[in-house]
Amino acid sequence: MEQNDNSQKDILFSVRRENYAERVKRHTPPSALAPDCLKAFLIGGGISALGELLAFLYRSLSVREEQVYPLVTVTLIFLSALLTGIGVYDRIARHAGAGTLIPVTGFANAVVSPAIDTKSEGPIVGVGAKIFTVAGPVILYATLAGAIYGAIYFLIGIFA
């Protein structure tokens, strides 16, 4: 036990002596910025193009224009939930990075994934609470930003 304490102290001591930032740099794998960005571009662009393709499909089924893009969003969310459920979305996401995060499918993945993973913690404190792990912050700050804009817009309407 005491020996363990000593060796931990040694490690702490050596870290403190060496410049910590340099040490981190030495242990960080070389970044793959260009391939990361290319993959994010191709996959993010592909998901967006799939959305536009769905929009053409819904228009050809004579869906009303103002409902076309909301339906596209809902369809993509459904597909993302399905692919997350069978474990495919996360496999793509490991390569695509922001390409699968920033599209609405990434939001859906961030909602569905914790819901599935916390199933064993029960329907209330598990799924019910954890489903909002990422959705919570997104909805909170989107609502906040929207309300701030709404307040400004309202005041401008009164005074201008």
Add this chain to the structure above:
Amino acid sequence: MFTKILYTFLIGGGICLIGQLLIDLTKLTPARILVGVVSLGVLLGALGLYEPLFDFCGAGVSVPLLGFGGNIAKGVREAVDEQGALGILTGPFTAAAAGCSAALIFGYLAALIFRGGRKTA
């Protein structure tokens, strides 16, 4: 049709590329990036920049989470026009309703159907 899909691909891809640069260069966590993109969407909508972009490339801006924010800005404006001050509160949620409900309901169903803890390889 194909030119519009091409623009969609380029702009949707471009937005994700910028997001990837943010992840790689700033170590922002995914949740922070999503919050940032949605808020940026609200800002673009408030400044009147989102809708021209949306008319130009549709899903190219509506599929990236910018669209969520852009829609909220539009929804708030319409709600305030219709209901006055109450619209400040009803607008954001109404505009976000379809996307949020879809994600929550499909998420719940997925949790019922699929088994978790499959974080292998």
